[in-house]
Amino acid sequence: MSDAFLLNQLEELANKLGVKVRYENITLEESSSTGGLCRLKGEYVLIIHSQAPVKEKIQVIAKVVKRFPLGDIYIRPVLRELLGESKG
Numbered sequence: 001m002s003d004a005f006l007l008n009q010l011e012e013l014a015n016k017l018g019v020k021v022r023y024e025n026i027t028l029e030e031s032s033s034t035g036g037l038c039r040l041k042g043e044y045v046l047i048i049h050s051q052a053p054v055k056e057k058i059q060v061i062a063k064v065v066k067r068f069p070l071g072d073i074y075i076r077p078v079l080r081e082l083l084g085e086s087k088g
Helices: 003-016 054-065 077-083
Strands: 019-024 035-040 043-049
Touching: 003 019, 003 054, 003 077, 019 054, 035 054, 043 054, 054 077
Parallel strands: 019 043
Antiparallel strands: 035 043
16 A cells, blocks of 8 residues: 555544644754644644655654544554554
């Protein structure tokens, strides 16, 4: 499975959880982070450096998604494995 496909699936999962994923140009001199979760006007927004490699984008979204309850949402087995969740 391609990294681009995994990234797309994670973006969709984040959206189902109410997290808006935004890609912004983050000046790395100001921050060593690839991205992070914040809350704006009561909504969760995940801001990710637009120039980050796809694998880093996947890691950032996966780290954030794991913070939310996932029990009631269908998640593809490959994503569950990536998130370290067992089926059921």
